[in-house]
Every structure is written in C-alpha cells, then in structure tokens.
Amino acid sequence: MKQKSPHLCGRVFLALSLLFLTQQAFSQTGSANSSVTITVTVAGTPTDFTEGPCGFGTSSFGAYPVMDVCGPAAWARDMVGQDSILCDSVAAGSLNGKVALVRRGGCAAPNTTSGNFVVKARKAQQAGAVAVLVANNSGTASQDDCFTMGMTGADPNVTVPTFFICRSMATFIDNAINSGQSVEICIHPPNVFIDSIYYPVQNVVTPVSQIGTDTFGFFAFLTNVRGTDLTNVSLKAAVKNADGVELYSTTLNIPVLAGSVSDSAFVLPGTFAPELPIGDYTIEYSTESDPVAGGVYRDRDSDVFHVSENLFSKDDVANIGLQPAPVPDNGWGIGNIYVMSTGTLDHFMVSTAQVRNTGTTEWPANKMNAELFLFRVRDDVASDYSNFEDADFLTPSFEIKGTGAFIAPSDATPYQVHNVSLLNLETAEVGIPVENGSHYVLAIFYSDSSRFGFNAFQQGIEVAGPQGLGTITYGDKWYLGGFSGHPSAVLRMFIDLVTTTDEKPLPDTYLKIFPNPVKDVLNLGLNLEKPTDITVTLAEISGRTIRIEDKKGITNETLTYQLPQLSTGTYLARIATPEGTLTKKFIIQR
Numbered sequence: 001m002k003q004k005s006p007h008l009c010g011r012v013f014l015a016l017s018l019l020f021l022t023q024q025a026f027s028q029t030g031s032a033n034s035s036v037t038i039t040v041t042v043a044g045t046p047t048d049f050t051e052g053p054c055g056f057g058t059s060s061f062g063a064y065p066v067m068d069v070c071g072p073a074a075w076a077r078d079m080v081g082q083d084s085i086l087c088d089s090v091a092a093g094s095l096n097g098k099v100a101l102v103r104r105g106g107c108a109a110p111n112t113t114s115g116n117f118v119v120k121a122r123k124a125q126q127a128g129a130v131a132v133l134v135a136n137n138s139g140t141a142s143q144d145d146c147f148t149m150g151m152t153g154a155d156p157n158v159t160v161p162t163f164f165i166c167r168s169m170a171t172f173i174d175n176a177i178n179s180g181q182s183v184e185i186c187i188h189p190p191n192v193f194i195d196s197i198y199y200p201v202q203n204v205v206t207p208v209s210q211i212g213t214d215t216f217g218f219f220a221f222l223t224n225v226r227g228t229d230l231t232n233v234s235l236k237a238a239v240k241n242a243d244g245v246e247l248y249s250t251t252l253n254i255p256v257l258a259g260s261v262s263d264s265a266f267v268l269p270g271t272f273a274p275e276l277p278i279g280d281y282t283i284e285y286s287t288e289s290d291p292v293a294g295g296v297y298r299d300r301d302s303d304v305f306h307v308s309e310n311l312f313s314k315d316d317v318a319n320i321g322l323q324p325a326p327v328p329d330n331g332w333g334i335g336n337i338y339v340m341s342t343g344t345l346d347h348f349m350v351s352t353a354q355v356r357n358t359g360t361t362e363w364p365a366n367k368m369n370a371e372l373f374l375f376r377v378r379d380d381v382a383s384d385y386s387n388f389e390d391a392d393f394l395t396p397s398f399e400i401k402g403t404g405a406f407i408a409p410s411d412a413t414p415y416q417v418h419n420v421s422l423l424n425l426e427t428a429e430v431g432i433p434v435e436n437g438s439h440y441v442l443a444i445f446y447s448d449s450s451r452f453g454f455n456a457f458q459q460g461i462e463v464a465g466p467q468g469l470g471t472i473t474y475g476d477k478w479y480l481g482g483f484s485g486h487p488s489a490v491l492r493m494f495i496d497l498v499t500t501t502d503e504k505p506l507p508d509t510y511l512k513i514f515p516n517p518v519k520d521v522l523n524l525g526l527n528l529e530k531p532t533d534i535t536v537t538l539a540e541i542s543g544r545t546i547r548i549e550d551k552k553g554i555t556n557e558t559l560t561y562q563l564p565q566l567s568t569g570t571y572l573a574r575i576a577t578p579e580g581t582l583t584k585k586f587i588i589q590r
Contacts, residue, residue: 035299036065037188038133038163040073042176049169052148056169059151061118062132062162066225069099069131069161070186073173076100076124076132086120087111096128099185101173103137104164118153121162131161131187135170145171161187190299191230192287195221195263199283201274201305202339202465204458204488205313207495208278209548213341216272218250220285220301224261226292233257233289237268242280248272257289276307278565303461309565310495310545312338312442313354314463314470314488318415321358321454322483324475331451333393333474334482335375335443336491337465340434343548345535346576347498349431350374353422353442355406356456356490358414366412368453370444372404372420374432374493377439384467390478393445401425402432406444415456422493433498439466442491445474457487497543500572504580511575511582517589524559524573531555535576538563541585546571563588 038049049055076095078088087107102124106115113119121132136147145168176183200216218237224230238249250270284302314336324332353372359365375398381388389397404420424432464470471482471489512525531553538547566588574583
C-alpha cells in the first residue's frame, strides 16, 4: 500500500517526479496489508480469519473485493485424477458460484507451469469460482501450521479475489467439508478502506538526539467501500513501541461518511512530540464504523520507524534497485535531506556514510564506483525551496562541505552495505562539521559506466522532511520530487564528535560520573556555579555519538541514562557550555 508524503505539498512534487521516470531492478515483492476479513461459517457458526500468521496472505494478482464475496466452499479438482493441485484442466462450470480451494504444489512435465500460483487461480476462475484460496501443504520445516506468505505473479485475466491460506485454516475448512456440514466462505472488505497514510517521521531511522524535534501530525486518505452512507465512523492513529504499548493516540470521529467518498483526505486532531528512547516503533492507523451487512469490518495500516544512537537513514531495508530511464549520458545522482537539530553548544561532524547499490549483468556490483558529497543547504534558500537553483549538480543552492570516493570491492554483491569515509574539503581530513539547525544533503553521483548500475532504495514508505522533501534526484537537473512513487534512497550517515579532547576545559567539579563502572544505568552529577545552558554528549571512545541532549539552565542536577544496549568497554561522557567542555571516561561492565 502506498504511503503519502508527510506534507500535502508532496502531491505537487509528484508532478515533477513524473518527468524523471524510473526503472526497477531486482525488486522484491511483498504483500501489502489487505485489511480483508475471511469468514468461514460452518453449520451456521462463523469464524473470522485475518491476514497474518494462522490466517492468510495476499497476492499480487486477482481483484481486491469491493463488496462481500460469498459462496459455498469447494475443493477445485482437475479432470485427470481429481487432484486439487490442478495440474490438469478443471471441468467447466464445476465451481460455479463457489469459493475454490486449491492446494499449493508443483506439477510434473508436461504440466510444470500449472504449479504456478497464477495458473492455479486462472483455472479455478475459468471453472466458475468467485474467489480462490490456495492452501499451504508444504512440508518445509520452517513452514508450520500458521505459516502464510504473499503470492507473486501477474495476469490481468485473473479477476477474482485470490489469497494464500495457512495449513491450520485449510485444515479447519477441510474437516468441516469432510464431516458433511455446510461450509460457506465470505470475503469481507473493510467498511472504510485506508487508501494511504501519512508518515510523519522525517527519517525511517533518526538519532535519539534529533527525534525530539520532529512533530507528528496525522492524516489518511479514506474510501467508503460499501457505497452507502456509513455511520459513526472513527479513524484512529497511534504510535506504539516494540511491545505494542500505545504511547500516543488520536481519533477523528465522523458521524456520517457518505457512500460517494473515495480516496479523500481526513486530518486527525492533535500532534505528538516524540521524546523517545532508542528503539523500534510503529505508526498505526485503523478505521471502524457501525455494522454493515452483519459485521464490523475494520481496516488497519501501519509503518515502522526507528530511533538510533547516531544513524540518519531514510530507509529501513533496501528492497528495490532504481536508475533513471533513460540513463543520462553524463551520469546521474540522488541525495537524501537530513536536518541537524540539536547539539547547540558542542561540535559534531559526519565522518562516515553508508551506501548500497546493485549492478547489472553487463556492469555488476563489483564494478560500481561513485562519488559521494555532503552538501549544506544555504541559508538563503527559502523554507519552501521555491528559489532552489536546480540546473547543476553542484548547484549554488548547496555549499559543498566534503566528498568521498566509493570504489566497489572485488567481492561486492548486490545490496551489500558499504562504509565510505568523507573528507573535509577545507582540511583534507576525515570528518565534516555539521551545524545545529542546518539542512544537509548526502548525495551520490554515478558517472561513466557506473551510471548503468542501480542504487538501492526502499519502496513502500514515502519519507520526507522539510516541505515534504526526502530523497531528491539529479538527471538533466535536480528534481525535488525524487523518483516516481517516492522511494527512499539508501544513503546513510553517522554523527561523531569533532574532538574528544577539551581545548577549553571546564572545572573538574562540574561533572561527576557514578557508578563507574556502569552496568545498565549511568548517572551524571552536574554541579555548575550558576544556571547554565549545556549540551550533554555520550559517545564511544572513538567519538561516535550515543546520545546528544541540550539542557537549559542547569545548576545542580543528576541526569540518568539507561544504557542496556551498550557492550562492555570504555565510553565518554561530555558536557559543553559557552565557556568550554569537560570530558570524562566511564566503563560499561556486564
């Protein structure tokens, strides 16, 4: 399911992106949340199944049900051997009005293609089935009774809903059929379908020091699937931690949702300031309404984001390779926009970037070379980027701060993560200073033969920052809308301290660490002479940051940090004020 950019103006940028088309390579297809409920009624008693373990998986072919699809359950059997794997043809009309059950499995020559999911569904449909359920009967050890998967393939001639059901669901249906009981299967779409959702986070992965400056707002695009007025509709958005605990929620109540509503935006009240520790989180949207056709059929859609120690990333996992089409003769580039928003009184830098790409048969991954750039967006660029100069890769709207060279190792493989050191153009040393409150673009440029390769992206989440901008692209000029569909490029960067020494040391009494060694909890005792604004940094001994925090008006106070994620070793605790810095070591001992 496509996710909207986090600003409505993202729809304007889409028009730009369509001018710069993309070509896919090495894509990995996964199933989207279907929000369908499959009800199996045995002798008048209904049992509901939903997508996921012990239920069903979706497919990339077949129709999405826009109304309830119901029919008696029946195993589809071919005319030769009456086998439900369907290696041969199925008698015409034998499945008229029925929900067909088909076994997963391959077929021997000359019918090898009949083992394909798409072919199975097409045969059942041609025999009159109104829907097709492919039952898992794999003996693979990892595929237990609750295993589900998304079925891939394409065929415009398959026009009935098609789903993959787990072994336990198939057994439940089969036992009822064999016992001679009446079995009806209904596929229910949600009453209110979530077409797409708002992803409020600027990055899929954000350093813990920067996440607090994001402000989450929520909206979604809804469609009334039923086509009749629905009453007491609610649209809920929630932020949950890895344990499923709700940290924040907001609900929009809609007394009547007209039957004509289709792909329309609805904004939920309230905002959320995400003061969150390191961890994994979910943004979840759901809908509900008064019962229709005997049931309350809900929809749900969700996406994840992560709070890290020191990593900025627009992606969570690479699942597609992209390049512009046609490939520009002079090369092409992409960039991710990041905002450095805390660390006011200390000095930080970017010394390491991460890239992922994939080649082609003619130009494989181990021959992919590229140049990396860290740009600072100039202060005179308008907040809405309306005066951005897009003609040149080295646009005057950017200050070039540093570069790096990516040369693929001889054993490079597609989608492999590569670390690249970035050199400061002023000092020719590793590490480029970054300023609090400034916008940066980490960019990569493919030239010469490498331009025929593909950069890795995550497709499915539209991540954007200021003014709806996230990943931007360069071909004949810069396109702020990025590639069509708004995938997020794999171009990551880490935050480090510029120096771990104290050039202007503060008095030793200003900072006390206890206990030391530390097991899980670190306490910093602060004792300043007067109320003072400070920046607190926890870092690895190398200077790579773990935590950056700005504090206002500190005198005597104890700050406590939970550090269960850190391994045994030596680390740094540091405070910075307008007068100087004080850095001390502490030991994690497990």
